[in-house]
Amino acid sequence: MTKDGLEIRAVTKTFEGLTALSDVTFSLEDGKIMGIIGPNGAGKTTLFNVISGFLRADQGQMVYHGKDISSLKPHQVVDLGMARTFQIVRPFKSMSVFENTIVAALSPRSRRSRPKGVKSDETAMNVLGRVALDHKRDEPVSNLPMGDLRRLEIARALATYPQFILLDEPFSGLSLKEMDALAGLIRNLLDEKCTILIIEHKLKILMSLAPRILVLDYGKVLADGTPAEIADNESVIRAYLGRRGHAGVDTTN
């Protein structure tokens, strides 16, 4: 067993008899990116909620950097360096862009991780610069379009100095230009040895980013492999893409 990365072993989660996750097992090495796809209701977001401490798994074990994270609270998971974003954005509505970000910069993890002498204000401005929101720092978030709100989610995650980021459909609701910018940001994070787990329905952009894809269906791992393997996998085609669906998936770029 390695002390690196994230190991998910036989994780099961049920909601009143409905199985949301069933015996999910995979591992992800540090600095790598893995995509997660699956039809609606396949358990993708539930998996994120279980990993990030918002839900407790019924069974199974989750180990990050040799530490069991199965029973940690969300803020403790962040403290270990794992941050997440939400599929449905969750800004602090009455607060400005800057104030939204500074809350994360005030977390114990952020205070501990930043260089000595750097203040929380500077950390917040820094991450807002990275997601190109610094020019809107004083705007109330109620004024922001979806693309900005998605980037604000990511800024808030980045302000906690994560080594591991869970992105839940970060590309949804973005324009083509915004998608390019976000893909660039994700590549930068990978260059900085950040580990990324990303749920995304936009397969083209996902496959261009992630050399490895995990497919969930009815809470089970259906396939785990390269985009090409996934696209050729019979059961994946049947469950997720539809019988003839893979014709629509362009894996070449």
Place this chain on the structure above:
Amino acid sequence: MNIVTRIWGTLISRPPFYVMAIFLLFMLLVPFLTDDLYLIGVLVLANVYAIFASSWDILSGYSGKENFGHTLFIGAGAYGAAYLNLYLGVPPMLNLLLCGLIGAVFGVLIGIPCLPLVGPYLALATMAAASIAERLTMILSKYTGGEEGLYGLDPITDGPVGDYYLSLILVIITTIILMAIGYSKQGLILRSIKEDETASEAAGINTTRYKLVAFAISAFFAGMGGAFYAHYQMYTGPSSLSIIMAVTIIIVCMIGGMGTIVGPVLAAYMLTVSNEFLRSIGDLRLLVYTGLLVVIVLFLPRGVFTVILERLPRFGQKSRGV
């Protein structure tokens, strides 16, 4: 003094602080403008309500954890003051501090079981806690004096004007500290909890700890206010624990504007004084008073003073952050 400069640094760029400062400075002059002891008495009551309302606001207005049993902390301070003064001879001034601490202990004791509760469940649990305490004063009447309460506490100053100034000084201390907390980074975190506790946790914040500290701070000032009130009246009874008072405090905060500290303080004066002046119209008083409240809640749901305070320009663009 590092802490003093820090508090001052937090407040200096905030217009609401100046509104509060000007208002309270004016209140310092009131005894020179009138020798109507009845009016002074009404204003002492307003001072006490200003402490109760602002201390409720730092927990519930900021973090959104609506506490319907603030009177538990007030009562803890009031009864605490009575016991300490009557049985141990603790002087009133020292009681203000000690009963604040008693209140804070109650805040933590109530906070720990209540914090996992959300929405109406938290409201009901805190209301139940205060009701139980009120009931206990009857059941344990041998020790609490039952409905009669406890009499004979030492007066805290030598007269109405002294009481007025002491209570006003307590308001000033309380509001400076609570506003400084509200505008600090801790205050910002409390606001983030009110907006979206899940997102706040996801940002790495131990929300439970912040809420618990807010409970303790809120209860400290409530306990201190309760102790003052007990010494001022030289008496304490079950009315200091009544649900009606708990709800009145919430109404004061709603009318003034939750999460602003200034709003609830100004509303405490507005409502206490108008309530007294409406006595002149006799039986119609309650009708006019509650009608006024309904109109305000309907048309200014975020509070009378919030609308004004938010339009004030901020001084100094440099420290626009936090």
